[in-house]
Amino acid sequence: xxxxxxxxSMDCAEGRAANLPCNHSTISGNEYVYWYRQIHSQGPxxxxxxxxxxxTNEMASLIITEDRKSSTLILxxxxxxxxxVYYCIVRGWGLTGGGNKLTFGTGTQLKVEL
Amino acid sequence: xxxxxxxxxFQVLKTGQSMTLQCAQDMNHNSMxxxxxxxxxxxxxxxxxxxxxxxxKGEVPNGYNVSRLNKREFSLRLESAAPSQxxxxxxxxxxxxVGTDTQYFGPGTRLTVx
Numbered sequence: 001x002x003x004x005x006x007x008x009s010m011d012c013a014e015g016r017a018a019n020l021p022c023n024h025s026t027i028s029g030n031e032y033v034y035w036y037r038q039i040h041s042q043g044p045x046x047x048x049x050x051x052x053x054x055x056t057n058e059m060a061s062l063i064i065t066e067d068r069k070s071s072t073l074i075l076x077x078x079x080x081x082x083x084x085v086y087y088c089i090v091r092g093w094g095l096t097g098g099g100n101k102l103t104f105g106t107g108t109q110l111k112v113e114l
Numbered sequence: 115x116x117x118x119x120x121x122x123x124f125q126v127l128k129t130g131q132s133m134t135l136q137c138a139q140d141m142n143h144n145s146m147x148x149x150x151x152x153x154x155x156x157x158x159x160x161x162x163x164x165x166x167x168x169x170x171k172g173e174v175p176n177g178y179n180v181s182r183l184n185k186r187e188f189s190l191r192l193e194s195a196a197p198s199q200x201x202x203x204x205x206x207x208x209x210x211x212v213g214t215d216t217q218y219f220g221p222g223t224r225l226t227v228x
Contacts, residue, residue, distance in 0.1 A: 103159075
Protein backbone atom coordinates (compact mmCIF):
# COMPACT_ATOMS: atom_id res chain seq x y z
CA UNK A 1 0.00 0.00 0.00
CA UNK A 2 1.13 3.55 -0.75
CA UNK A 3 2.61 5.60 2.06
CA UNK A 4 0.87 8.78 3.19
CA UNK A 5 2.20 12.02 4.67
CA UNK A 6 0.11 14.23 6.93
CA UNK A 7 0.95 17.27 9.07
CA UNK A 8 1.26 16.26 12.73
CA SER A 9 -1.17 18.88 13.99
CA MET A 10 -3.63 21.57 12.93
CA ASP A 11 -5.88 24.06 14.66
CA CYS A 12 -9.30 25.23 13.55
CA ALA A 13 -11.83 27.71 14.94
CA GLU A 14 -15.23 26.30 15.77
CA GLY A 15 -17.72 26.88 12.98
CA ARG A 16 -15.04 27.23 10.34
CA ALA A 17 -14.11 24.64 7.75
CA ALA A 18 -11.27 22.31 8.66
CA ASN A 19 -9.15 21.27 5.67
CA LEU A 20 -6.85 18.35 6.38
CA PRO A 21 -4.27 17.57 3.68
CA CYS A 22 -2.72 14.24 2.81
CA ASN A 23 0.05 13.44 0.34
CA HIS A 24 0.14 10.01 -1.30
CA SER A 25 2.44 10.53 -4.27
CA THR A 26 3.09 6.80 -4.81
CA ILE A 27 -0.57 5.82 -5.01
CA SER A 28 -1.37 3.30 -7.73
CA GLY A 29 -4.43 2.99 -9.91
CA ASN A 30 -6.40 0.51 -7.82
CA GLU A 31 -5.75 2.12 -4.45
CA TYR A 32 -8.46 3.95 -2.54
CA VAL A 33 -8.01 6.86 -0.14
CA TYR A 34 -9.67 6.27 3.23
CA TRP A 35 -10.09 8.64 6.14
CA TYR A 36 -10.67 7.57 9.72
CA ARG A 37 -10.58 9.54 12.94
CA GLN A 38 -9.93 8.61 16.55
CA ILE A 39 -11.42 10.67 19.33
CA HIS A 40 -9.47 10.53 22.58
CA SER A 41 -8.35 6.88 22.45
CA GLN A 42 -11.74 5.55 21.41
CA GLY A 43 -11.89 3.06 18.56
CA PRO A 44 -11.22 4.64 15.15
CA UNK A 45 -14.29 5.81 13.25
CA UNK A 46 -14.71 5.63 9.49
CA UNK A 47 -15.32 9.00 7.82
CA UNK A 48 -15.17 8.68 4.05
CA UNK A 49 -13.29 7.07 1.18
CA UNK A 50 -12.80 7.60 -2.55
CA UNK A 51 -10.96 6.38 -5.61
CA UNK A 52 -10.66 9.37 -7.96
CA UNK A 53 -13.87 11.36 -7.81
CA UNK A 54 -14.67 13.81 -5.07
CA UNK A 55 -16.95 12.35 -2.44
CA THR A 56 -19.32 13.84 0.11
CA ASN A 57 -21.33 12.35 2.94
CA GLU A 58 -23.02 13.62 6.07
CA MET A 59 -19.72 13.90 7.90
CA ALA A 60 -17.26 15.34 5.40
CA SER A 61 -16.09 15.91 1.86
CA LEU A 62 -13.09 14.31 0.20
CA ILE A 63 -11.30 16.16 -2.57
CA ILE A 64 -8.79 14.10 -4.57
CA THR A 65 -6.49 15.87 -7.02
CA GLU A 66 -6.67 14.89 -10.68
CA ASP A 67 -3.29 13.13 -10.52
CA ARG A 68 -4.44 11.41 -7.28
CA LYS A 69 -1.17 12.25 -5.55
CA SER A 70 -2.86 14.19 -2.78
CA SER A 71 -6.23 14.68 -1.16
CA THR A 72 -7.98 16.95 1.33
CA LEU A 73 -10.57 16.04 3.91
CA ILE A 74 -12.98 18.88 4.57
CA LEU A 75 -15.11 19.18 7.68
CA UNK A 76 -17.40 22.02 6.58
CA UNK A 77 -18.36 23.39 9.99
CA UNK A 78 -15.99 22.08 12.63
CA UNK A 79 -17.22 21.70 16.20
CA UNK A 80 -15.40 20.98 19.43
CA UNK A 81 -16.48 17.34 19.07
CA UNK A 82 -14.41 17.09 15.90
CA UNK A 83 -11.20 17.37 17.92
CA UNK A 84 -9.47 14.08 17.13
CA VAL A 85 -6.59 12.41 15.34
CA TYR A 86 -7.38 12.06 11.64
CA TYR A 87 -5.79 9.24 9.66
CA CYS A 88 -5.39 9.22 5.89
CA ILE A 89 -4.91 5.67 4.61
CA VAL A 90 -4.30 4.42 1.10
CA ARG A 91 -5.27 0.86 0.45
CA GLY A 92 -5.60 -1.29 -2.63
CA TRP A 93 -8.65 -3.29 -3.45
CA GLY A 94 -8.80 -6.78 -4.84
CA LEU A 95 -7.42 -8.50 -1.78
CA THR A 96 -9.69 -10.12 0.75
CA GLY A 97 -9.53 -10.39 4.48
CA GLY A 98 -6.18 -9.35 5.79
CA GLY A 99 -5.37 -7.81 2.44
CA ASN A 100 -7.90 -5.24 3.42
CA LYS A 101 -5.99 -4.37 6.54
CA LEU A 102 -5.57 -0.71 7.31
CA THR A 103 -2.05 0.66 7.81
CA PHE A 104 -2.28 3.54 10.25
CA GLY A 105 0.38 6.22 10.42
CA THR A 106 0.48 8.81 13.19
CA GLY A 107 -2.19 11.01 11.56
CA THR A 108 -3.03 14.69 12.11
CA GLN A 109 -4.13 15.90 15.53
CA LEU A 110 -6.92 18.39 14.81
CA LYS A 111 -7.77 20.74 17.63
CA VAL A 112 -10.98 22.72 17.27
CA GLU A 113 -11.10 25.77 19.51
CA LEU A 114 -13.67 28.40 20.43
CA UNK B 115 -27.45 -3.61 17.10
CA UNK B 116 -24.38 -3.24 19.34
CA UNK B 117 -21.76 -3.25 16.57
CA UNK B 118 -18.39 -4.47 17.84
CA UNK B 119 -18.09 -5.25 21.53
CA UNK B 120 -14.94 -6.05 23.50
CA UNK B 121 -14.37 -7.46 26.96
CA UNK B 122 -12.86 -6.62 29.32
CA UNK B 123 -12.49 -2.82 29.09
CA PHE B 124 -9.50 -2.75 31.44
CA GLN B 125 -7.08 -5.41 32.67
CA VAL B 126 -3.93 -5.49 34.75
CA LEU B 127 -1.71 -8.56 34.55
CA LYS B 128 1.56 -9.63 36.09
CA THR B 129 4.39 -10.75 33.84
CA GLY B 130 3.89 -14.35 32.83
CA GLN B 131 0.13 -14.45 33.37
CA SER B 132 -2.21 -15.39 30.56
CA MET B 133 -5.51 -13.97 29.45
CA THR B 134 -7.96 -13.89 26.57
CA LEU B 135 -9.48 -10.76 25.08
CA GLN B 136 -12.94 -11.29 23.68
CA CYS B 137 -14.49 -9.63 20.64
CA ALA B 138 -17.91 -10.06 19.10
CA GLN B 139 -19.76 -8.38 16.23
CA ASP B 140 -23.43 -8.55 15.33
CA MET B 141 -23.21 -7.11 11.80
CA ASN B 142 -22.74 -10.45 10.02
CA HIS B 143 -19.30 -9.35 8.84
CA ASN B 144 -16.91 -11.81 7.23
CA SER B 145 -13.59 -10.30 8.29
CA MET B 146 -12.36 -9.54 11.77
CA UNK B 147 -9.12 -7.95 12.99
CA UNK B 148 -7.06 -7.36 16.11
CA UNK B 149 -4.92 -4.23 16.39
CA UNK B 150 -2.77 -2.80 19.14
CA UNK B 151 -2.05 0.85 19.76
CA UNK B 152 0.88 2.04 21.84
CA UNK B 153 0.98 5.58 23.26
CA UNK B 154 1.38 8.24 20.56
CA UNK B 155 1.38 5.64 17.79
CA UNK B 156 -0.99 4.50 15.11
CA UNK B 157 -2.68 1.11 15.20
CA UNK B 158 -0.74 -1.99 14.19
CA UNK B 159 -2.36 -5.19 12.99
CA UNK B 160 -1.73 -8.28 15.13
CA UNK B 161 -3.90 -10.94 13.47
CA UNK B 162 -6.87 -11.05 11.16
CA UNK B 163 -9.49 -13.52 10.03
CA UNK B 164 -10.98 -13.40 6.56
CA UNK B 165 -13.71 -15.91 7.41
CA UNK B 166 -14.78 -18.42 10.03
CA UNK B 167 -12.07 -21.00 10.50
CA UNK B 168 -9.24 -18.97 8.96
CA UNK B 169 -6.68 -16.72 10.62
CA UNK B 170 -3.50 -15.03 9.41
CA LYS B 171 -0.66 -13.08 10.94
CA GLY B 172 -0.48 -9.34 10.70
CA GLU B 173 2.38 -6.97 11.36
CA VAL B 174 3.10 -7.82 15.03
CA PRO B 175 1.86 -11.38 15.82
CA ASN B 176 4.61 -12.53 18.20
CA GLY B 177 3.35 -13.37 21.68
CA TYR B 178 -0.30 -13.71 20.61
CA ASN B 179 -2.68 -16.39 19.43
CA VAL B 180 -6.17 -16.01 18.03
CA SER B 181 -9.30 -18.07 17.55
CA ARG B 182 -12.16 -17.37 15.18
CA LEU B 183 -14.76 -19.23 17.21
CA ASN B 184 -17.60 -18.58 14.78
CA LYS B 185 -18.63 -15.80 12.44
CA ARG B 186 -19.43 -13.47 15.34
CA GLU B 187 -16.50 -14.00 17.68
CA PHE B 188 -12.74 -13.50 17.40
CA SER B 189 -10.58 -13.86 20.50
CA LEU B 190 -7.00 -12.82 21.20
CA ARG B 191 -4.90 -14.76 23.71
CA LEU B 192 -1.74 -13.76 25.51
CA GLU B 193 -0.13 -16.97 26.74
CA SER B 194 2.62 -15.37 28.85
CA ALA B 195 2.16 -11.63 29.18
CA ALA B 196 5.17 -9.31 29.00
CA PRO B 197 5.46 -5.59 29.86
CA SER B 198 6.00 -4.89 26.14
CA GLN B 199 2.42 -6.00 25.58
CA UNK B 200 1.07 -3.10 27.61
CA UNK B 201 -1.15 -1.40 25.08
CA UNK B 202 -4.69 -0.66 24.00
CA UNK B 203 -6.17 -3.47 21.93
CA UNK B 204 -8.83 -2.82 19.33
CA UNK B 205 -10.97 -5.36 17.54
CA UNK B 206 -12.56 -4.50 14.19
CA UNK B 207 -14.79 -6.14 11.61
CA UNK B 208 -15.67 -5.49 7.99
CA UNK B 209 -18.06 -6.86 5.42
CA UNK B 210 -15.22 -7.30 2.92
CA UNK B 211 -17.18 -6.33 -0.19
CA VAL B 212 -15.47 -5.10 -3.35
CA GLY B 213 -15.44 -1.31 -3.60
CA THR B 214 -16.37 -0.66 -0.02
CA ASP B 215 -14.73 -2.10 3.01
CA THR B 216 -15.43 0.05 6.00
CA GLN B 217 -13.93 -1.33 9.17
CA TYR B 218 -15.92 -0.90 12.36
CA PHE B 219 -13.95 -0.75 15.59
CA GLY B 220 -14.77 -1.75 19.14
CA PRO B 221 -14.12 0.51 22.16
CA GLY B 222 -10.82 -1.12 23.04
CA THR B 223 -9.28 -3.06 25.93
CA ARG B 224 -6.67 -1.23 27.98
CA LEU B 225 -4.10 -3.76 29.14
CA THR B 226 -1.28 -3.11 31.58
CA VAL B 227 1.37 -5.76 32.23
CA UNK B 228 3.44 -5.20 35.35
